[in-house]
Amino acid sequence: MKRAVQRITVLAVAALAATACTKASTGDDDSTTPSADVVATVDSSALVRPGHLTTCMDMPYKPFQYFDESGDPVGVDIDLIKEVAARIGLKINIQNSVFDTIIAALKGGKCDMIWADQYVTPERIEQIDMVGYWKASEVVVVPEGNPKGMGGKDELCGFKVAGQKGGADVAALEQLDAACKAAGRPGIEILQFPRSPDAYQALASGHADAWMTEQVAALLLKEESNAKIEFTDTFALGDGDLAGLTGLSFRIDDGAVKEPVMKALAAMVEDGTYAEIWEKWGLTDAALEPDDSF
Secondary structure (H helix, E strand, O other), X not given: OOEOOOOOOHHHHXXXXXXXXXXXXXXXXOOOOOOOOOXXXXXXXXXXXXXXXXXXXXXXXXOOEEEOOOOOEEOHHHHHHHHHHHHOOOEEEEEEOOHHHXXXXXXXXXXXXXXXXXXXXXXXXXXXXXXXXXXXXEEEEXXXXXOOOOOOHHHOOOOEEEEEOOOHHHHHHHHHHHHHHHOOOOOOEEEEEOOHHHHHHHHHOOOOOEEEEEHHHHXXXXXXXXXXXXXXXEEOOOOHHHOOEEEEEEEOOOHHHHHHHHHHHXXXXXXXXXXXXXXXOXXXXXXXXXXXXX
């Protein structure tokens, strides 16, 4: 994979992000405005809803996908999916889904694809067809001042740690918990929450000693919301080429949807629109050209 050009600091996101609101489902978005010609089309019979690219997302997850003060969907992923839809002649229809059941939603025909910043893992590749498009890092988050003197990811034995149910961070915590017990130490009490903001609230309220989450989202929370937090560890989840790789997903063998989407993404990379969207949000350093070669 190739990194997109130009380096922008992650914290530049804070200057561009708006305060999130709560909203159950976004539905249609008629604001799709093509910046280039249609490069591919999708047979209507292959779509959940003809004329629309129905996409499962898990909101809010700033700065990638969330609601602005008017309740409209915004973020890096929203800009990307709007551009993709425009280039295959469709409008977007966003289905706000719980992360823990989002793969089941795709496989069950609730949406045409998932765009929810999922880590690419061997377990997920067995169930869905994934395309990596950015690199993420995990952090162990603790209250400012680290009152309990907590260490890194390998030093969480005996503590309460929050994570998002169905997320790769919880899977990592389960492995760390097993390692603690195998070494004869107290296990990790894993607190699972349906959405990332809920996990943070557990930390903020003192119900959790730490929170494991993705770094960009945690940095934005710290900068924009003035959250009194700090990190004791930063690391990539996964091994080899999959370490930190984050992707969008399709049903296996659903080329009728995947191939046009990939053509749209390739055209966006070619004309620079893809890099411009990442640059707009201050995240050029994380962006990768979309790739499914794993």
